[in-house]
Amino acid sequence: MAGKRVLVVDDDVKTVELVKLYLNRDGYRVLTANDGLEALRQAREAHPDLIVLDLMLPGMDGLDICRTIREESDVPIIMLTARATDEDKLAGLGLGADDYVTKPFSPRELAARVRAVLRRLPGERGPDEIKHGGITVNFRSHEAFLDGNPISLTPVEFKLLGVMVKEPGRVFNREQLIEEALGYDFEGFNRTIDVHILNLRRKLEPDPSHPRYIRTIYGAGYKFLEAGRDT
Amino acid sequence: MAGKRVLVVDDDVKTVELVKLYLNRDGYRVLTANDGLEALRQAREAHPDLIVLDLMLPGMDGLDICRTIREESDVPIIMLTARATDEDKLAGLGLGADDYVTKPFSPRELAARVRAVLRRLPGERGPDEIKHGGITVNFRSHEAFLDGNPISLTPVEFKLLGVMVKEPGRVFNREQLIEEALGYDFEGFNRTIDVHILNLRRKLEPDPSHPRYIRTIYGAGYKFLEAGRDT
DNA sequence: TCCAAAATTAACAATTTCTTAATATTTGTG
DNA sequence: CACAAATATTAAGAAATTGTTAATTTTGGA
Secondary structure (H helix, E strand, O other): OOEEEEEEOOOHHHHHHHHHHHHHOOOOOEEEEEEEEEEHHHHHHHHHOOEEEEEEOOOOOOOHHHHHHHHHHHOEEEEEEEEOOHHHHHHHHHOOEEEEEOOOOHHHHHHHHHHHHOOOOOOOOOOEEEEOEEEEEEOOEEEEOOOEEEEEEOOOHHHHHHHHOOOOOOOHHHHHHHHHOOOOOOOOOOOHHHHHHHHHHHOOOOOOOOOOOOEEEOOOEEEEOOOOOOO | OOOOOEEEOOOHHHHHHHHHHHHOOOOOOOEEEHHHHHHHHHHHHHOEEEEEOOOOOOOHHHHHHHHHHHHOOOOEEEEEEEOOOHHHHHHHHOOOOEEEEEEEOOOHHHHHHHHHHHHOOOOOOOOOOOOOOOEEOOOOOOOOOOOEEEEEEHHHHHHHHHHHHOOOOOOEEOOOOOHHOOOOOOOOOOOOOHHHHHHHHHOOOOOOOOOEEEEEOOOOOOOOOOOOOOO
């Protein structure tokens, strides 16, 4: 993951610079363009891994740019717009935008969305079903099982488990879990995660006070234990 | 790393001199400015590696300066301010400040933050796992192993070992270890590190009284022995 | 709109870790 | 070898983190 390239297109230089700053901080290489033609040129020549595209552009409309780029490649696009109507949203998504951010936006949130879109890129989507130990998570049917028996999870619980189960052994801190399970626009208390973890454990741990699947890493976060390991 | 340049901007001459003294001591070359216009001129002409910027300036507001500088470069900025409200903090960070210190501040802490910001600049992060001799440190899973067997470390112990293991053979003095493992806002006793090192040794040294991995350098600090060396 | 389920927050308890201080040991030096 | 300075060790109290419960707010559907 050595510095993916992100093309940021907006006619407002300040906006572009602000976004660039935040993306740089996340380790991305940032290309910029201030109008539609320049955006097209960059998209064709540099083949960025993702494009952040303002809907309102001088000369050529953002929707046209989006459509044109879409005809030439599958690069993910995050739309940026002042308008917030559902029609715009649908139009943008219909044209192949992967996400949608309305102005004024927090650069922090945009950066989170860029991370999210790029993260779910490689290999499109993972397998429909993942098994580890006695836990089975089926993303297609949105079901979870413990030793073959279905367990009923709330949406947040399902996402939490899903995120951790995809990378067994990896420690996720609360901020990471919030970003994945509660959404990057969540502004609340990060210990909310604790309660969801607690509820998850009650549903899937044989002995919730001695967790076998979801382990706490003191001072760091939580992780789903890789299968077979018991330490 | 030959003397990075830091621009310090504050209308109070004493403050500037105090900060300059501490930064000089750390080996930085320090430029100074007492008002907004001078700050802008310096920023444009000298291209410093980092700017310490007071929020309250005569003539031009610090936020305006910050915004203007941001339009012209990606130089990291540490905000300095008497106000401490969350809105100010957000405004500053939204404008691209990299860190925030509220007055009155300890010059020691400011210097530490300058080091921290400059350190995380080259960015990215190292490998997920590092091995030396019988020691393995996995940053992804937040685990450490001795000859393949997991050893359970506290957060501070893990950070300490992690820092040293990344640069085997390098001596770290107590202040450096405190900055990395306890945080640059730590105000406590120097010798706290000794206890953590002791506890680390108990967990990972086959014979803690004859350390093989974490060696004491009398009068200097500690180092993680490079693999294969035994002296 | 109203209800039920879910999510979030707040408060307090339980646990783990950190820090300090006091004492012992080791190291370097004249 | 003796002395001073630096480091090691121990144990206890302080601080931080997490677990848990319960009350409140929000959400989504009938």
